[in-house]
Amino acid sequence: MKTIFDNLTRNELIGRINTLHEGSTAQWGKMSVYEMLKHCTTYEQMMLGKIRYKRSFLGRLFGKMALKDFVGDDRLIKRNVPTLPQLKVKAASGNVAAEKSKWIALLQEYNPANNANIVHAFFGELTHEQVGQLVYKHTDHHLRQFNS
Incomplete structure (x- = not known):
């Protein structure tokens, strides 16, 4: 099972992020490339424990x-899995290069020794292993969405 805590896997994802550009278009969904990047940086902030959201009722x-x-x-x-309302982005355009750099910097913060208590807005409290798998899968999902 792939995890963001594996250096080779993380570097592979970063290489894929670097293929994104202003003209990248989604294979599915409604997000622009900038909206996807902004969504992913917000997601990483949640998964790193930098921001916390109240758990949803359905969650x-x-x-x-x-x-x-x-x-x-x-x-x-x-x-087309639904996005958490807290992670929806309304700005269709912005600085793609800056948002890519921000996302990459956040991904590089994942440390295998970090055992922070992470609470996902839908899934709830996550183990270290679950964080690693979810971050990998979420990142891969959006990179596939933009054919990267």
Whole structure:
């Protein structure tokens, strides 16, 4: 199972991020490349514990069950999975290069020794292993969305 805590995996993702550019278009979904980048930097801030969001009501009811579909195996995240309201981005355009740099810097902060108590806005409290798998899968999902 791939994880963001593996240096080779993280470097592979960073290489894929570096292929994104202003003209990158989504293969599915409604996000522009800038919106996706901004969404991903906000997601990383949540997963690194830099920002915290209140758990959603539906997350409290179904989060732990849904988490089982996202971690524990190599299945890809399905296309058009709904985005948490807190992570939706409304700005269709912005500085793509700056947002890429910000995302890469955040990904480089993941440390295998970090055991921070992370609470996902939908899934709830996550183990270190779940954080690593979710971050990898989320990043891969959006890079595939933009054919990177």
